[in-house]
Amino acid sequence: MEDKVHGVFVGEKVSKVRWKPEDLVESDIFLTGSWDNETNHLVLWLYPPNEDDADIYPCTIGTHPYDGDITELKFINSNMFVVSSTVGSVKLLKIDGKEPCLAALKEVMSWDDIHFLSVGGHIPCTGLAVFEEDIVSVGEDGCLCLLTARQKMPVRRIEGADSCSLRCVCFLKHNEVLTGNLRGQMKVWDLKNAVNKPASTFMLSGEQTGASCVTHHPTQRHMVLAGGEDGSLTVWDLRHHTFPVTLLSAHSDAVSELQFHPDRPEHLFTCSTSGEIWHWNTSSMSRSAHLGTMPSEFPRDENLWLNSDVAKHRLEVFTLMPQLHKPINSLDVSKNRVVCGCDNEAVYVFKNVVL
Template identity: 60%
Template sequence: MPDKVRGTFVSQKINKVRWKPEDLSYSSYFVTGSWDDQVNTLMLWSNPRPDDDPDQLTVKTASLNFSGDVTELLFIDDKRFIASSSHGFAKLFEIEFLDLGKALFKELIVWDKLHEFSYENCCPCTGLACFEEDIATIGEDGRIALLTARQKNPLRKIDKADSCSLHCVCFLKYNEVLTGNIRGHMKVWDLKSQSNKPATTFMMSGDQIAASCVTFHPTQRHMLLVGGDDGSLTVWDMRHNTFPVTVLSAHAESVSELKFHPDRPEHLFSCSADGDVWHWNTSTMSRGTRFSSSSDMSIDENPWLSSDAAKHRIEVLSTMPKLHKPVNSLDVNHSRLICSSDNEAVYVINDVIP
């Protein structure tokens, strides 16, 4: 039987890793983006599926030099993805497959100078989010840039959206974007409004803890999880977003990324600068039935939004041995998880979900 965890040395620190989407099947490819190098790189890797030859190796099939650190990678369909840079721009690429198992990255659109300081040419684009072909980018300049994959010119820029660096962003709805900053301020932006002021503002917690990453529940988008720079997980019900539902002590250091399984959202995965990759399993609790005291109607209860006592029963497992370098990114495809680290390796973990 092949090992559950298979590592591949890639010769660069990998900041982001994403499975290439496939219809109804295991993905055979993933894309990585490096950081902290004189010349950073986007790379496409061919990876054996679980039913392939267990001795088959992960092979690089395409590579392209990239200016600046790769700060985010997101696919918008099965061929096109967006990469953002610490040099303040974002690019839309298409993967074109050639003969003999080779491929190349075809550059479709470049959005230059999305983020820049007044006293220099550019500043880091710290993240991006997508809703179909609509795109939002954020940066250290506190700006939000709104784009579409259908044209080069930005749709809108919200200058001075924040007075300090923005660290994470996501679409709550097609017309609502949430941002989190270095001081733990969370803001919701109504994109239908022409105002450059947020519709709602709230805090992660009582302390000024940076919001390092954010994700939402795949089927209950009102449920939001935010990773903190102190390793915490903060849970919100965005129908009542004045105060968090709870704050959980989690990793020992900053939470790098959070991912719900897209088809089985009772499984959440997290990675951290402390070198851990964790699997949060609520499958024995999810969709549990409780009864309202005022009626006989049953209510489906999400464990993340339930009582503190229920949260203490969430099963938390380590998916692989602890690394001695930060784990920067992860992604999940069917029962396989992929993660990347500053130790210049990527790891594919099979059977993370039984």
């Protein structure tokens, strides 16, 4: 697969990378955020869809300086996105310009110091989740903030949502979010409930392993996957969420990010601080279920990740490139393209990924 990989030197450690959303086609533009600099940067990249020229590489089309290490990037539509950082702020920016070569990044709104110390000083915002124009932010202060792109004032702030650092968050429904903390405790929050208590609480695993990232299945939001600091993948069915239904030993170090393919959810992609980026393929399991060749006790319409025996023994896992000697911090998927950002100050684009 090496002939399908294009790497480009960035000059900064890359903490986050996201494709610009497109409705029907592969995206040509992606965004990166850096960390570990006095002044970090958001960088907009163009990767032209010229499949005939193997020497086409991503090129920079816009940059924007940013205070603090960038900890998360999330698009809320095709041109607007939110950014969080270690200075406790969340900012809303837009890609301005009709032509890619004239694109510029402009700040629209800023929520400053929404994560802070009571004695003064900011504290890192560690995660963001978006649902249309609604934004949830979590931080090392254990606070959960609900924002909206429509106004400057936060909609809601849950102080002490957790007694330790919150590490990750995702929307399950418009009014429901899931958070994971440093001790591996997962909490579901009903944002319609005025009481600042979680609707339910459960553990990542039997040990106090920190949750590093979390996502839900694109079409079955009751199915949630979380990555652990120990490199494990944990699967829950939130209709029966007391215990995980599947626990997989995966990477040799913390799972940095995990993402289902938005259109082909039988494909999952993960990356790790161990320098690995993997493609998990359940399509052969799906075909077996459709043809009726799976074990009779496994329901044909059940999600294959929710059967521990099947997931452990029939998953196909491929590495997209040889293991790096530096952490891979982030990845994103657009149609048949995968992009990842690393601590070796490089970005890699994988084109024509076989799905």
